[in-house]
Amino acid sequence: MRSIGPSGAKSSGASPPWKRRPARPPEGARGRRTSRLGIEGRKILVGVTGGVAAYKALEIVRLLSASGARCQAVLTRSATELIRPESFEALTGRKAVWDLWASDTMFRPPVAFGPESKPIHIDMAQSADLFLVAPATANVLAKMAAGIADDLLTTAYLAATCPVVVAPAMNVYMWNHPATKRSVARLVEDGVRVIEPDEGDLACGYRGKGRLAAPERIALVVHEMLAAKGPLSGRSVLVTAGRTEEALDPVRVLTNRSSGRMGTEIARAFAARGADVLLVAGVLSVDPPDGVRVIEATTARAMSEAVLREGPARDVVVMAAAVGDWRPKAVSDTKLKRAGELRLDLEPTEDIVRALGEKRGKIRVLAGFALETEEAEARGLEKMERKNLDLIVVNRPEVPGGGIGRGSTEAVLLGRDGYREAIGLSSKDAIAARIVDRIARML
Template sequence: MLTGKTILLGISGGIAAYKAATICSRLTQAGAKVRVIMTESATKFIAPLTLQTLSRHPVYLDTFDEFDPSVVAHIDAADSADLVLVAPATANIVGKMANGIADDFLSTMLLATTAPVIVAPAMNVHMYAHPAVERNMALLAERGVRFVEPGTGLLACGYVGKGRLSEPEEIVAAVQRFFASRSELAGKTVIVTAGGTVERLDPVRFLTNDSSGKMGFAFAEAAANRGADVTLIAGRTTAPPIDGVKLVRVESAEQMLHAVLERYDAADLVIKAAAVADYRPVEQAPTKIKKSEEKLVLELERTTDILKTLGERKTHQFLVGFAAETERVAEYAMSKLVRKNCDLLVANDVSREGAGFNVDTNVVQLYGKEGLLESLPQLPKREVAERVLERIVQRMRDKAAGEAGE
């Protein structure tokens, strides 16, 4: 899995730095090319010679140490990486990463790299729970940084609690899972819908909802990162485009319906995350509606139920629906899953703080035909997408295996 992969191992200055030797050794034995970067503080806990011997490469220590005059070392390192792993990551380096501070080789390289980043924090229990550290980690997660959560136990400072660096085996396994996931959906065609639809009253006014599209965009990015051919059909959104994902812009529910149906037969997976209007004006005025009376009465009609239509036409597709609720979430979610012939349904209570529209986090429950599968705590939407997509991929595999065995 790791053969031929270049991994930059960043080691910052905590007592857990000694575990980095085992991490480096395990990654190298697994076939990875490991290039180690150490902060000055890290060298107080473990000698660079140890990491040089285990990695079989020079260790980067100083931004101004240029081993090869033909390149700039920290840029060359940043460009070479298939993955950057920071383990252990102290509160200091997490803060630098979150705030764009570049005052040594490691922090400068982290600003320059475009490679995926995995961070394994290690610090005192109170530091880990400090609002500043929590905010920094949340910001990094929103940017796509992945975390290997620290363990709970006796810390070097004498406290017992969360903050101990995960064991090297767990960190290496997280790296292996990351690379394994990059091909999980290779050869698969995925459609994701996102954002709110717009139903026009006249050329300047419309009916819509608060959807930002961030959840759907996070799913599209996560699917693309797993090797899928992704088409993102988006209504009104605030999320930026995603490299490598085909973006189709639509406005109304009817336009979104046609855009999805045009591509549905070829799709393997459809994630229906858009917030589609249930009603539209019976008539759309060709010019701006002028004020005339104290009251204006609008006549609305139902839009076509896209998810229900897809469920009725489903042949081989794996269909994932969404339910944004404010009460009786489990009851409504299961009803929707059955009525619309979904394989999985993601539900959330949008009245909860940190969930729903126009925020960067979400709190969701995942339902299958057998009922509740998993309840996720409040997480960045990128992390929600990753966790739910793991379940989707496993379910797709189980479904394919079941059909093959029939």
């Protein structure tokens, strides 16, 4: 079955492979998009060993790549008997490696030689944010547990200082063997996370425990582990997003054109960096990010209550929701009939940002938005002062090619410390990332 070996290896260029951008987007990225929390741009070394479930590693790599991770496959020689390395290359856009001694991948090319030059097993292991071995054979578990490093995968394991997770898969008797149990117990002692196999029908014809955990479950564990190791892990954040609606009668509401995209992207960016995020959501035209706790608050009053209750205990509060400034003084119990002119008596809603700015509590960074049509920056600075904010994001409802309710916009970040950063027309997720990175530096 095998058709490629060390002699057939193609030139790989510089190592480790994820230091180079793939020439084209990874195949998996074109598939269904999964949550990007904690995983976007993170480097995952995916070890694949010689178990019959090796083909399922392709789906794991596809899921991780689709979430924005940079995957590098490292196979054992037995794995290359069961699955072609090229399949991983197609999904990751990076050369899959398996030979410790392959001259083209062993070191970076001569141009990189110098004090920085390291053999691939060190470079690859040391640059990884996480090392996943799936499927992990009984043999590889035993070698890892004993510290045997006789191939690229096991040598990289010893050289890795990042979190390691293994997903064993094997025949039920192999799984139940005392030797395998010893290996697993030793790996757990060594700090390796073990994703236990599932029970069920096994490829070898037996039934019992030993089937590789579902690729989705493995990808989820990787997401969780990476998020937990993010630069903002341990920080708690509240983000408001979306628009509020104030009822006029049982069917009509007073509202605005905010989609909630900016706030949800900010929540997503915080979660991606490992923060514990609470999203106080008004009406959203987009899905809230996975892995973020959501409290619905679709009126100004409900949002005010939620924010003043939950906000003061957080490290960071970002008020990105478009809260209506007025609500009808009276709400009709019955549908208003069309009968000539209608005058609405409006009253101001709660000024949530101001109330929180006065209360503050434990909040280290309180950030808000100023959507202004003229003298935007001056008004933003004035609002930051008046409402006791630390950072304000000034933007305009309409900009050429973007604005409120659209996927992109322009923004200027202004800090109380005099910080100023102008961001030209960009997608809202890119702007969210810049806002979150700025806040992270303020903590």
